[in-house]
Amino acid sequence: MKVGICDPIAQEGVEYLKNEGFEVVDLTSVPKDELSKHVGDLDAIIIRSATKVRKDMIDAAKNLKAIGRAGVGLDNVDVEYAKSKGIKVINTPGATSISVAELTIGLILAVMRKIAYADREMRRGSWPKKKCKGIEMYGKTLGIIGIGRIGREVAKRAKAFGMRIVYYDVYRPDENTEKELGLEYRDLDTLISEADVITLHVPLVPETKHLINAERISKMKDGAIIINAARGGIVDEDALYDALKSGKLYGAALDVYENEPLKESKLFELDNVVLTPHIGAQAKEGQTRAGLEVAKKIAEVLRS
Known part of the structure; x- marks a missing residue:
């Protein structure tokens, strides 16, 4: 199964997914307005605050089963539309x-x-x-x-x-x-x-x-x-x-x-x-917790 990383997360989270047998697709350098062209065969995507997961991206991701937000807020995700398509939306409210x-x-x-x-x-x-x-x-x-x-x-x-x-x-x-x-x-x-x-x-x-x-x-x-x-x-x-x-x-x-x-x-x-430039969660320890936690939650959803 393929997991797309749209925004940078802690390397510990990336390594966890790889060690669990998932194919990790690095999309962090793809312009945000072009992401929809790259998500068609992904089973899950992981984002932070920069990527907006709206209807167009969800529709483009034909195999999508889970959206993982490494952080708290979900205002950059169309949560209700994702749920209507049977897609699990995950965040890490306590990590940061x-x-x-x-x-x-x-x-x-x-x-x-x-x-x-x-x-x-x-x-x-x-x-x-x-x-x-x-x-x-x-x-x-x-x-x-x-x-x-x-x-x-x-x-x-x-x-x-x-x-x-x-x-x-x-x-x-x-x-x-x-x-x-x-x-x-x-x-x-x-x-x-x-x-x-x-x-x-x-x-x-x-x-x-x-x-x-x-x-x-x-x-x-x-x-x-x-x-x-x-x-x-x-x-x-x-x-x-x-x-x-x-x-x-x-x-x-x-x-x-x-x-x-x-x-x-x-x-x-x-x-x-x-x-300050939206750095509330930008602490090394918080990002490590968030990256690892979202990776584990995504893996759990995909395994089930």
Whole structure:
């Protein structure tokens, strides 16, 4: 059976498939708009976030039995159409949770202590010490929207920094989990008005599109901070720009964007926003876990 690798995964995952007797077809160098021409005889494909598996590719893959996503989000896969064709859709929701959580904490620190700004100015020959007076994480209220695997890992780390943690999710964890992680439940509007820092850990679905918009930003504390390492489109980038420029928000950090890769943006003008190129899962350990896990799951489906 043939497994096509459309986006690079950890070599451990590739070797696992080969050792299990599968033929691995490397499609990582094929332009994305030409992938449909190369999937006709594949039994499974493995992707990350770059490849979009829509109806045209699914129809072109006549032998397809499984789609494996090395990562969490499935917004780049037409899941319902795949299921209607009897194709199993797999992801690895827990593999990169720690990687994304650690980046989230890093982004909070980068914004609060103006680390990225200080680095840029130093490289220009400036010594911006007076402009780099920041704020501490200690004692601040962190609002986590989405308390799944990643949200919980963020909570563990924020607790170690001495932050008070409030959260909102449509599915509340049990009382023991709340107590263990030091979580206090709030409805969404209360969380938005109460938190000093708001971090997003929800999927991009119709209900979360522009969840953070001009109206909700207006209800936030003056000087609040927004972090988005989840999915582009959850934050209205135009509304965010206006709030950052006006000083309503102290700062923000984005790892994801409505249109990726991000080549042009008004946000580039601002010094109080930190921008990273969708690197939440880009840690060696997380990628190894994701690549190996997706390979094992794909192998299990094909064997059955």
